[in-house]
Amino acid sequence: MISFEAVTKTYPDGTVAVDDLNLVAPTGQLTVLVGPSGCGKTTSLRMVNRLIAPSSGRIALDGESTEGMDVALLRRRIGYVIQHAGLFPHRTVIDNVASTARLSGTSRARARAIALELIERVGLPAAFAKRYPWQLSGGQQQRVGVARALAADPEFMLMDEPFSAVDPIVRGQLQEEFLRLQRDIGKTIIMVTHDIDEALKLGDQVAVLRTGGKLAQLATPQELLTAPADEFVADFVGRDRGYRSLGFVHGSGLRFSPEPTVRLGATAEDARRATTDRWLIVADEHDRPRGWVQPAALSGTISEADLNLSGTSAPVDGSLRQMLDAALSAPSRRGCVIDADGRLVGTLRVHDVLAAIESDGSGR
Numbered sequence: 130m131i132s133f134e135a136v137t138k139t140y141p142d143g144t145v146a147v148d149d150l151n152l153v154a155p156t157g158q159l160t161v162l163v164g165p166s167g168c169g170k171t172t173s174l175r176m177v178n179r180l181i182a183p184s185s186g187r188i189a190l191d192g193e194s195t196e197g198m199d200v201a202l203l204r205r206r207i208g209y210v211i212q213h214a215g216l217f218p219h220r221t222v223i224d225n226v227a228s229t230a231r232l233s234g235t236s237r238a239r240a241r242a243i244a245l246e247l248i249e250r251v252g253l254p255a256a257f258a259k260r261y262p263w264q265l266s267g268g269q270q271q272r273v274g275v276a277r278a279l280a281a282d283p284e285f286m287l288m289d290e291p292f293s294a295v296d297p298i299v300r301g302q303l304q305e306e307f308l309r310l311q312r313d314i315g316k317t318i319i320m321v322t323h324d325i326d327e328a329l330k331l332g333d334q335v336a337v338l339r340t341g342g343k344l345a346q347l348a349t350p351q352e353l354l355t356a357p358a359d360e361f362v363a364d365f366v367g368r369d370r371g372y373r374s375l376g377f378v379h380g381s382g383l384r385f386s387p388e389p390t391v392r393l394g395a396t397a398e399d400a401r402r403a404t405t406d407r408w409l410i411v412a413d414e415h416d417r418p419r420g421w422v423q424p425a426a427l428s429g430t431i432s433e434a435d436l437n438l439s440g441t442s443a444p445v446d447g448s449l450r451q452m453l454d455a456a457l458s459a460p461s462r463r464g465c466v467i468d469a470d471g472r473l474v475g476t477l478r479v480h481d482v483l484a485a486i487e488s489d490g491s492g493r
């Protein structure tokens with residue numbers, strides 16, 4: 130647990146960057162600090178590892194004030210990941226990652242073994258270990274930055290815009306991978322971002338700060354969407370709140386309808402025999418949906434070129450947002466629901482999802 134107790138930071142020129150911040154980042158959870166530019170996010174983060182000294186108030190790790198701690202020991206307990214990764218340019222990837230483990234006294238051989246494991250854990254091929262940072266893409270460098278912070282196995286992590294220096298697609302991948310990793314490692318993390326969607330996607334709880342360094346609201350992502358504390362938070366969280374909040378609601382009692390399928394390579398006749406409906410799902414040999422075809426319009430055998438690929442698939446344990454999107458995006462308006470191996474479980478319609486939304490009272 131990281132706690133801020135009445136923490137204020139006034140810079141020498143009189144700028145109040147953080148104003149009476151009270152906040153607890155619970156053990157094993159990811160707390161995101163979000164807010165407009167200049168609202169004191171980075172200042173708050175850097176006060177935790179004492180790169181910046183608070184003007185007043187107290188910051189504590191598991192109840193113990195950081196003020197009296199030896200700074201080197203304090204920083205060893207706290208992994209730190211920054212934008213652009215901040216890697217040592219003249220060290221190889223493996224040496225970059227191993228460096229933090231070495232700081233805590235781990236032998237060179239052991240540190241390199243830990244580093245190699247982490248390099249793979251964050252989704253990089255082992256062969257990248259020998260490369261230098263300049264031989265990696267921005268997203269790969271960010272992964273190395275995360276691996277390096279984890280190599281000392283710190284109890285706490287501070288992450289300052291860790292995924293912001295990459296394009297939106299890589300960013301999405303890094304976020305997904307990081308969520309998976311955090312599910313395993315369960316570190317106590319404070320992450321800073323200016324991107325509300327990133328905050329809502331990653332945070333167990335989200336602290337919205339307003340200009341002047343005041344905490345506007347501390348809440349779960351769903352609470353922020355369904356019960357913003359005031360107009361500032363509502364505006365900051367942004368539009369489509371109703372739709373986006375469905376991302377945090379899981380459909381219970383949804384029933385999926387059986388759906389005929391046909392394989393790629395089957396004939397138009399096979400497709401017409403399989404259904405009288407306008408649209409039919411084409412699946413691969415493992416029953417994974419590949420796309421939709423219109424049997425009446427087919428001739429010859431079904432190939433990739435015949436597929437309508439507009440439909441998304443929702444995982445069977447997915448959110449109502451994923452379910453609704455699957456139904457809305459399918460040309461048949463029947464959304465594909467798939468299991469963990471990507472196999473078709475069944476389909477559902479828009480009104481099935483709407484009925485589930487109507488009967489769900491969560492967050493209200």
Ligand SMILES: Nc1ncnc2c1ncn2[C@@H]1O[C@H](COP(=O)(O)OP(=O)(O)OP(=O)(O)O)[C@@H](O)[C@H]1O
Pocket residue numbers: 140141142144145146164165166167168169170171172173323
């Ligand atoms: N060394 C400093 N001296 C004076 N003012 C500072 C100093 N560092 C930051 N500030 C000011 O403190 C306020 C908070 O800055 P901080 O970097 O914490 O904000 P932020 O929310 O992280 O912003 P951004 O999203 O733009 O990175 C800003 O008004 C900034 O100009």
